[in-house]
Amino acid sequence: MHRLPHHAGHSRFRAIGNARAALAVVLAAGCTLALAQAQKGAPVPGAAGIYSCVDAKGRTLTADRPIAECSDREQRELSPSGMTRRRLEPTYTAREQAEREDRAREAAVQAARIADERRRERALLIRYPNAAAHERERGEALVQVDAVIQAARKRLSELADDRKKIDEELEFYKGDASKAPGVLRRRLDDNAKSVAVQNRFIGEQEDEKKRVNARFDEERVRLKQLWSGDTATTAR
CATH class of the missing domain: 1.20.5 (Single alpha-helices involved in coiled-coils or other helix-helix interfaces)
Incomplete structure (x- = not known):
């Protein structure tokens, strides 16, 4: 060998x-x-898969390949033992896909709006646990506005006193401002403008009081539902 x-x-x-x-x-x-x-859930080479779906007529269909009748709906790929290997999404046209995306966006916006409303409701309940707390804050808000109005009215009173002095000086010119010195005429003009500003400011603050009351009235309607536990109604 x-x-x-x-x-x-x-x-x-x-x-x-x-x-x-x-x-x-x-x-x-x-x-x-x-x-x-x-x-x-992917098919393993050499292992036969079974596809199953429920078509538009409610029939359960099965085949050894993806089912054309169910292209518009979800299909399942099953193993020989009947276990779901994976799920096949429907085949959408470009228009259908765009519509699905639009619906998804609308649903997301709606969900965000509802979530935001719920957060605001929780914040309201924390801030105003009862009617007394709500009315107390309304009163405090109105007191602040009234204080501003009162200060403006005090200024009007001061301007009125100043106008009396101006008028007394104008008597030397028989009430004819055109004959008065420039300094006196400017004082008269400034006084008139200041009075107009204060009156306009008071009017704005009166409008603010209306807005404050309207806000608290609107909150009160919602708070009554929250205090009673009726949260089924959502804002539209």
Whole structure:
């Protein structure tokens, strides 16, 4: 029998071992890939899948490939054991996809509006746990506005006193301002403008009182529902 050199025999055994190791790596990689696909619900090569759906007429259809009659609805891919491997989304036209996105946006806006309304309701209840607290804050707000009006009226009174002095000086000119010195005429003009400003300011503050009362009245309607626990009605 012909014998290989000692070093050649070792080389041959090493080559066989390397080949076996490479085969083991390939097999392990294949098993890992198959396991990952199965976990993701993706079809595993060599394993037949079953597709199932309920069509527009309410019939349950099954096939060994995606079902054309159910292209507009969700389908399920089942394993041979009947377990759901994955779900196939409907196939939409560009127009249908745009409509779905519009509906999703509208739903998101509506959900955000409702969430914001709920936050405002919670804030109202924290701030006004009862009717007495709400009325107390209304009164405080109105007192602040009245204080501003009172200060403006006090200024009007001061302007009225100043006007009396101006009129007394105008008597020397028989009430004819055109004959009065420029300084006196400017005082008269400034007084008239200041009176107009204060009257306009008082009118604005009276309007502010109306706005304050309107706001508290509107809050009171909603708070009555919240205090009673009736939160079914949402703002439109």
